[in-house]
Each structure stands twice: as C-alpha cells, then as structure tokens.
Amino acid sequence: MTKYVNAVINDESGEGGLPVLEGTLGPQAVDIQSLYSRHGLLAYDPGYRSTASCKSAITFVDGDAGILAYRGYPIEQLAARSHFLEVAYLLMFGELPSAREAEGFREAVCQHNLLHEQVISFYRGFRRDAHPMAIMVGVVGALSAFYHDDMDIRDPEQRINAAIRLVAKMPTIAAASYTYSTGRPLRYPRNEYDYAANFMQMLFGMPNRDFVLDPVQARAMDCILILHADHEQNASTSTVRMAASSGANPFACIAAGIASLWGPAHGGANEEVVKMLSEIGSPENIPRTIARAKDKGDTFRLMGFGHRVYKNFDPRAKVIQANAREVLGHLGLENDPLMAVALELEAIALKDEYFIERKLYPNVDFYSGLLLRAMGIPTKMFTAVFAVARTAGWVSQWLELHNDATHGIDRPRQLYVGETLRDYPRDRRG
Secondary structure (H helix, E strand, O other): OOOOOOOOOOOOOOOOOOOEEOOOOOOOEEOOOOHHHHHOOOOOOHHHOOOOOOOOOOEEEEOOOOEEEEOOEEHHHHHHHOOHHHHHHHHHHOOOOOHHHHHHHHHHHHHOOOOOHHHHHHHHHOOOOOOHHHHHHHHHHHHHHOOHHHOOOOOHHHHHHHHHHHHHHHHHHHHHHHHHHHOOOOOOOOOOOOHHHHHHHHHHOOOOOOOOOOHHHHHHHHHHHHHOOOOOOOHHHHHHHHHHHOOOOHHHHHHHHHHHHOOOOOOOHHHHHHHHHHHHOOHHHHHHHHHHHHOOOOOOOOOOEOOOOOOOOOHHHHHHHHHHHHHHHHOOOOOOHHHHHHHHHHHHHHHOHHHHHOOOOEOHHHHHHHHHHHOOOOHHHHHHHHHHHHHHHHHHHHHHHHOOOOOOOOOOOOOOOOOOOOOOOHHHHO
16 A cells, blocks of 8 residues: 655645536635545544535635625625515525425415424423423434325425425424423414414413513514524534435424533523623633633633634624624613623634634634523523524525435545554453
8 A cells, every 4th residue: 555644645646636616606625536446545534624515506705805605695685685485485495485485385384383292292301390302303303204195205396395394393492491491381372373473472471361462572582593593514414414414304403403502502502601701700800811712821811712614703603793782781781791792702812813814713613602691591592593594595505415316325435543553462251
C-alpha cells in the first residue's frame, strides 16, 4: 500500500484528477467520490467542516457575509413579510404559493392537525416531569404505527401526505407534552387561528375560559418559527437525511432529528443562554463573566456568542432582537433583569478586542430564549418550540433526498487507529 506524507492529485488528462463542482452560490466543491476507488485514499474531515454531504436547493447560508436564504429569499424579508405556513410551503415545494395554493395547503394542515386518541393515551405513560423533548421523540416515532398503510415512500403523493401530517401534528404534539406536565388537559387545535396562534392557544388555553389571543405575541411566535424553519445541513437535518437514506419511514426520521436537536450544542443552546444570564444575575457581574470566558483554563463558555457557520452577525439574531424588544415593551417588561444583563453583555462583548478578533457575535439563541421566556414559555419547552419550527425544514430535506434517485444509503468511512491484526492467544482458554 502506498504511503503518503503529502498527497497531491494532479492529472491534466483528467484520469487521475478530481472534478470540481460549482453550485449557484457559495464555494465550489471537489468531487471526491472516486478518491478511494482511484487513489486508495479516504478524505478525513471530523465534524464534516469541509464536506458537502449532498446537493440541495433549499437553504443557502453564507457565514462570512451573514446571509441566510430559503429558496433564494433572504430570511429578513421572509420574517418581515411572510407567515410560517407560506414559508413551509416554500421550503417543501420550491416556490411561494399562489393564493389558491396557500389556502389548499392551509386546509391540508388543518385536516391533519389532530392526534389519534390512542396517541393521546401515550402521554399518560410518561412521568409528569419528563422533558418535553423526550416525550416528542417517543410520540413522533410512534406515529409510524398509525400510518403504516399510507406510508409508501416510493410514492411521491404519499411522501407529501406524510410531510404535511408532520408539519400539522407537531404543534399539537409539542403543546400536549407541556400541558401534560402541568396537569392540564390537552387542548385540541382550533382551525380559525393561524398556525402560530393555534400553537399558542394549545399551550396556554384553559378549558374553563375562552382563549384571548395577543396578536403581538402571536406574530412574534410566527417569526420565531420562520427563523428556525431550516438552516442547511446542520446536525439534526443531517441526521434526518442519513436516516432517510436507509429508507426509514418519515416519522422515524423526524424522531431521529428531534433527538439530535435536543443536544445543548444545537437546539438546547437557548436554554443554556437563559441559565447563563440568570447565573450572571446583574450587569455588575458581567466583567467577571467575560474574564472567565477569556480564561483558557476555565471550562466556562459564554453561551449565545459565535456560531459554527456564521463568522459575521447571525442575520436571525438581528430580527429576533427587534422582536424581543417589541414584545417586552408590549408586556411592560422593558426593565426585565435578564434583558438588562443581555443588553449590557452584548454591548461590552461587541467592543472587546477578544470577541472582535474571533468574530464572536451574538447568535439567534442569545435572544430567542429571552423572547420565549417573556411570552411565558418555560425553559424546558424552548427546544420543543424549535422542533415545531424545524419540522418544516426536516420534511423538506426528507422530500428532496427521496426525489434524488442517485442518492444511495449514507455510509461514512473512518480512519482506523486501533490495534493492527493479531492472533488470538493460544493459551487463553488454558
């Protein structure tokens, strides 16, 4: 076997070289599919930092420029002018819906937003203090037992039906995981409300009184859902795609995505931000907090700053910061202690050379937790709200993978660093 110290593959004839692929936006990609078969080499890329695992036309992220776009539309424009179901349609089908298409999509979602009564009975099997994400993983995975006769993933129409079912049922599933933990009965969907408002009435409505909708908070929730609907090939989306590549049913694939999202480095980051701000307590404690963040010997990490992809401002952070200010003002919480800590922490960090040099700007998690908290959503529900939003992206990515006939099962390789081959000791059984 040839040993390489530095490998250079350069064959002008094209026989030994590797082709370069070009997308519509973003960096080019070296096609390494033949790297092993032609050259006996594997690509080593822990965490997939420089690997394009698929071709996708759904979401574009330019971390250096601070750009996020769904199907070419900048996230700032969608957040300001659109609503969540329109964005979900855009992600799934590639274009903004006409008025007729939008109404048809809304009716389809309303048709499928109820849960089977036997599914509701599952909730009683969980402990009252179970984390909502634990419940959601179990309940979403169990849906495959209820729709196995209408789940032929080879049929494009059935794939779309499954995708719509998931988008429709996820708010009901998430809200039920919360009301169960509080001892309140599950609230059924009310189709006179839009998607975000319906989610809120299922979360906060009481059976003994009419639900009074706060349009400011409902619009803020709709914006939160739009901002979190998709984000290219992140950990949970890649998990959904990998599960889908095996031919697993859509409910199992989305349950796998929920499990991945639950991680504190992914969907649970906004929970960690609120915990951190609570521990800081007041603005006078911020200098000590920043000193700890700079100390390489301290395990403390400043949550909500920096991003794996964005090396500029996270465009979602700007939108959600404005929403947080609006909702806090609307609710008379302008002097909220955590918001005061957050604003002062952001102001100091943005002027500090340590953070400027490392491009550690506030990300979407920094303000989303504050906004959700102001709206009365408990900390343990933050990631569940994220899952409701991201379902639109997950099913869109799932549909795209199944529309690509060339994509087989995902099977990453490894750089083996264990023992070399050795014989079993003859005297082992002695």
